[in-house]
Amino acid sequence: MNERELDLQLIQRIQNGEQQAFALLVRKYQTRVANILTRYVRSSGDIPDVSQEVFIKVYKSLPNFRGDSAFYTWLFRITVNTAKNYLTSQSRRPPASDIDAEEADSYDGSGALKDDANPEAILHSQEVKQVILKVIGDLPDELKSAITLRELEGMSYDEIAQIENCPIGTVRSRIFRAREAIDKQLKPLLEN
Amino acid sequence: MKEYSQDLSSLMDNELGDKEVINTILDDTVLQKQFSRYQLIGDVLRDESNGLDLRMDITDNVMAAIANEKQDDYVAPLAAAPEKSNVVPFMKRFGQYAIAASVAGVVVVSSLMVNQGSSTDPSVAPVLNTVPFGGAAAPVSLQATPLQSENEIKERNERVEALLKDHQLQLQTQP
Numbered sequence: 368m369n370e371r372e373l374d375l376q377l378i379q380r381i382q383n384g385e386q387q388a389f390a391l392l393v394r395k396y397q398t399r400v401a402n403i404l405t406r407y408v409r410s411s412g413d414i415p416d417v418s419q420e421v422f423i424k425v426y427k428s429l430p431n432f433r434g435d436s437a438f439y440t441w442l443f444r445i446t447v448n449t450a451k452n453y454l455t456s457q458s459r460r461p462p463a464s465d466i467d468a469e470e471a472d473s474y475d476g477s478g479a480l481k482d483d484a485n486p487e488a489i490l491h492s493q494e495v496k497q498v499i500l501k502v503i504g505d506l507p508d509e510l511k512s513a514i515t516l517r518e519l520e521g522m523s524y525d526e527i528a529q530i531e532n533c534p535i536g537t538v539r540s541r542i543f544r545a546r547e548a549i550d551k552q553l554k555p556l557l558e559n
Numbered sequence: 560m561k562e563y564s565q566d567l568s569s570l571m572d573n574e575l576g577d578k579e580v581i582n583t584i585l586d587d588t589v590l591q592k593q594f595s596r597y598q599l600i601g602d603v604l605r606d607e608s609n610g611l612d613l614r615m616d617i618t619d620n621v622m623a624a625i626a627n628e629k630q631d632d633y634v635a636p637l638a639a640a641p642e643k644s645n646v647v648p649f650m651k652r653f654g655q656y657a658i659a660a661s662v663a664g665v666v667v668v669s670s671l672m673v674n675q676g677s678s679t680d681p682s683v684a685p686v687l688n689t690v691p692f693g694g695a696a697a698p699v700s701l702q703a704t705p706l707q708s709e710n711e712i713k714e715r716n717e718r719v720e721a722l723l724k725d726h727q728l729q730l731q732t733q734p
Binding site: 380387395485514553 | 570572576586591607
């Protein structure tokens with residue numbers, strides 16, 4: 368099963384009335400949506416509101432989603448349109464250079480201008496990032512390698528198993544153990 | 560819990576399509592929040608969260624907004640229901656017809672009674688007299704002179720007044 372198939376399965380569940388499946392889609396894509404919005408929405412305080420608007424629009428439009436394109440491509444278009452509408456409502460013009468749906472996956476919003484980035488939020492984000500990188504650095508090599516190949520290289524379990532010369536089940540377990548170790552440190556940080 | 564946590568990790572990597580596991584995750588808020596954190600780990604590693612407030616989790620707000628909108632959709636038709644009160648209850652409508660029929664009956668009977676006296680041959684008087692309220696039908700002519708007596712005019716006016724009152728009564732009884 369690839370990402371597109373999993374998304375489609377969740378969408379079919381939503382279309383059949385399983386609203387909770389939409390919560391999983393929101394959890395999966397909210398950071399990517401917010402990342403795209405940083406390109407358009409300069410006030411970081413507005414990003415949660417605009418993100419919320421994006422997902423409500425997506426939910427309302429889901430009955431029309433036929434799966435011709437990947438869900439993320441479709442979500443990306445709605446995000447950009449919502450961001451542009453937001454700029455119009457703020458009497459501001461969209462940025463001169465636009466981003467395409469094709470480059471959405473690899474889009475890095477770090478260069479986007481932000482008027483009023485919240486210093487507390489920046490500090491907190493840095494702390495979260497440091498904790499994650501530190502835990503990964505302290506992991507045994509086999510776990511570090513597995514999580515890195517999966518998250519940074521986007522490799523499948525099968526591909527990682529071939530590189531690491533181990534069964535797929537072992538890859539599955541290693542990636543999970545790496546995530547579990549990071550989550551143990553991350554959870555209190557996010558809850559506080 | 561640990562068993563499902565590993566499934567959650569596999570689901571995130573698109574390496575799991577088991578519907579039952581997905582059902583369990585969808586029903587478990589703790590697992591869903593764990594899914595968010597696992598997702599965040601990947602986002603941070605890929606530098607997709609730069610400049611974002613990582614405490615931001617809009618899931619609950621989005622789901623609440625959707626639930627509210629659904630509720631509004633249900634409330635809207637209920638609120639609109641009173642507008643459909645154009646449908647007149649049967650007894651009310653029946654009452655209106657009864658009033659209209661009795662008024663028409665009174666008019667016909669009174670016309671018959673008025674015209675009985677003027678009839679030259681009672682044996683050939685029509686069952687339903689169609690002579691207008693004026694008492695007689697005169698040919699249209701500019702030279703025509705009124706043939707009505709004072710009493711006839713008075714009676715006609717009284718009937719017209721009675722008709723007007725009935726008409727007003729009917730208007731009041733209509734919705």
